[in-house]
Each structure stands twice: as structure tokens, then as C-alpha cells.
Amino acid sequence: MVALSPDLTRPGLRPVPWGLTAGLVLLVIAASALSLTSGAAGLGFGDLLSALFGEGLSKRDAVVLYDIRLPRLAMGLAVGAALAVSGVLLQGLFRNPLADPGIVGISSGAGLGAVMAIVLGGLLPLWLSDLIGMHLVPVAAFLGGWAATLILYRTATAGGRTDVATMLLAGIALAALAGAVTGVMVYLADDRQLRDLTFWSMGSLAGATWAKLAAALPLIGLVMLIAPGLARGLNALALGEAQAVHMGQDVQRVKRRAIFGAAAATGAAVAVSGGIGFIGIVVPHLLRLAMGPDHRRLLPHAALLGAGLLVLADLVSRTIVAPAELPIGILTALFGSPVFLWILLRQKGALRG
Secondary structure, three states: OOOOOOOOOOOOOOOOOHHHHHHHHHHHHHHHHHHHHOOOOOOOHHHHHHHHOOOOOOHHHHHHHHHHHHHHHHHHHHHHHHHHHHHHHHHHHHOOOOOOOOOOOHHHHHHHHHHHHHHHHHHOOHHHHHHHHHHHHHHHHHHHHHHHHHHHHHHHEEOOEEOHHHHHHHHHHHHHHHHHHHHHHHHHOOHHHHHHHHHHHHOOOOOOOHHHHHHHHHHHHHHHHHHHHHHHHHHHHOOOHHHHHHOOOOHHHHHHHHHHHHHHHHHHHHHHHOOOOOHHHHHHHHHHHHHOOOHHHHHHHHHHHHHHHHHHHHHHHOOOOOOOOOOHHHHHHHHHHHHHHHHHHHHHHHHHO
């Protein structure tokens, strides 16, 4: 396990990676431009430049740009940043590079909420169904993620202290339980519901709208604002809880904010995009190799890299088998699984050494 230095003035730390920062910003800009100008509609770079400089677009191109591609791009940026930052928070909290929202059960709880909404939504009273409308699945997914987080927190907390190891084990148990109940829901689903379940569980930005973005962005934005304030506490926790207390950190407050921050960001992301894996594991680990373990650098750079990678994954998913669309979760699993295995092998080698 690598100890994180809470003080950037201590020797041995790498200089501020301005080149890497600039590269990540350029990645986000390039991915965004490609996302806006790639697709079957024929809207190219010239049309995008015309729109940027105030020249008029045709009605069809305006609909494609402002009602389809822009909300999809914005949702990709927000979801990618949310999943990556959640991964950094949980890895810092558990002091383990393999921790992510999926492993501790947050994503499983959100997924179960969405599955129950798809299969059992028709049993809701008419007035409630009319009130929630098309937002039933996102709302249920968000509530499921929060419910899982509360159960984990209550299970692992005693006497005002939260045991991280107990929370990790409880998360594994909760994920197994959510998987079992999801299996029951799949058994009860009809053919139409099964198609919805399959596509949603694999993750996609195809249903992106400004309304969904407006529902998810406030929570994700709030987590992005409070996460940098947890960096020093997470750095201190890497040295051990006792050492963190001696350094003046309120360990319980850091734990609470990291747990609920990750839950809020993950719940909002899963609610609007479905299950997208490995972003929360791969992005923090790659950045940790590139710039070291200081969370004051990891958190903002993780947001940039997570956003850029997810937008690129979405671009590939909707062009590689055009005019059909490949779920993003398949792509992130194809590329993320080998990286995950590589991380495991590195951990095994470190333990042997």
C-alpha cells in the first residue's frame, strides 16, 4: 500500500504536471468536438463553427445539435467525471486501488431501484405515475443508490465510528442481495421489460435530454465542489486513522462526506445513464501512476480524464456499428477488464516484493 503525503512541500513529490493537465483539457475539448460532429446526421465541423460564430443552421441541424448531441455530450461529461471522482473518493477512503462504487454496492443498489421501477412501475397508483412520468426509472435508481449507502453506513457505524473493513464486506453482501432480487425481477419481467432491462443495465447515453441533465447535474456539481475539500483528509487517512487524528483531521467527518459524496455522484450518474463500469477503477489508477497519490491532484484530474474517456466511449459506441448503437457498458468492460486484471497483478507483485 502506498502512503500518501498530506504535504506537498515534503521532498520526493513530483512537480505539478502542467503538461498532463493541458493534455487532459485538450482530450476533453477534442472528444467534445468529435462527439458533436460525428454521426449519421451529417453535421460536420463547418456547421459547428458556423453555430459557434453565430451563423444560422438549418432547422434539422439545429435540432440535431441542440436537442440531441449537446445534451448527450453534457451528460457524458458529467457522468464520466462523477464516476471517476467517486472512484478516487472510495479508493482513498478504503486505502485500496480496487475500490469503486460497484464493489461497495452503491451501483448495485441504484441498479436494483431502476430494475424494480421498470418491472413494477405499472403497479403504481395512477396519480403517482402521472406525477413522476418518464422520470420514474432515474428517480428509483437514485433512491436505490442512497438506500444502499444508508444501509452500508448504518451497518458499519457503531459508537460514532465507521469501520471501513466492515463497510466493504457489507457492500459485497449488499451487492449479492441486490443481484438476487434483480434476478427475481428479471424472472417476472415480460418481453418488453426484458429489452429495457438489458439495454439499461449495459449503460447508454442514448436517452440524454436536458430534463434528465437538469435532474442529475445539481448533485454531481455539488460533489465536484466539495470533493477537493476532502483531499487533505484522504491524504492523511492513507497514513492510518490514528496518524490522521494526530494530524488534526476529523476522520469521521471525512468518512461521512466521502461516503455520501460518492453515493450522490454515483446515484445521479447511474440514474441517467444506467450501469457503466470500470471508469471508477481505471481512471484513478492510471492517474496515480502518472502523477502520484496526492488527492489534491487526483480529484480534478480524475474529473477531466473520466469525462474525456466516457465521451470517447460514447462516440465509439454510436459509430462502430452504425446505424445501431452499442451500449457503453460493453465498451468500458472490454477495455476496463484487462486494466483491472493488470492492477490485480501489480498488487500481487507488490505483495510478493
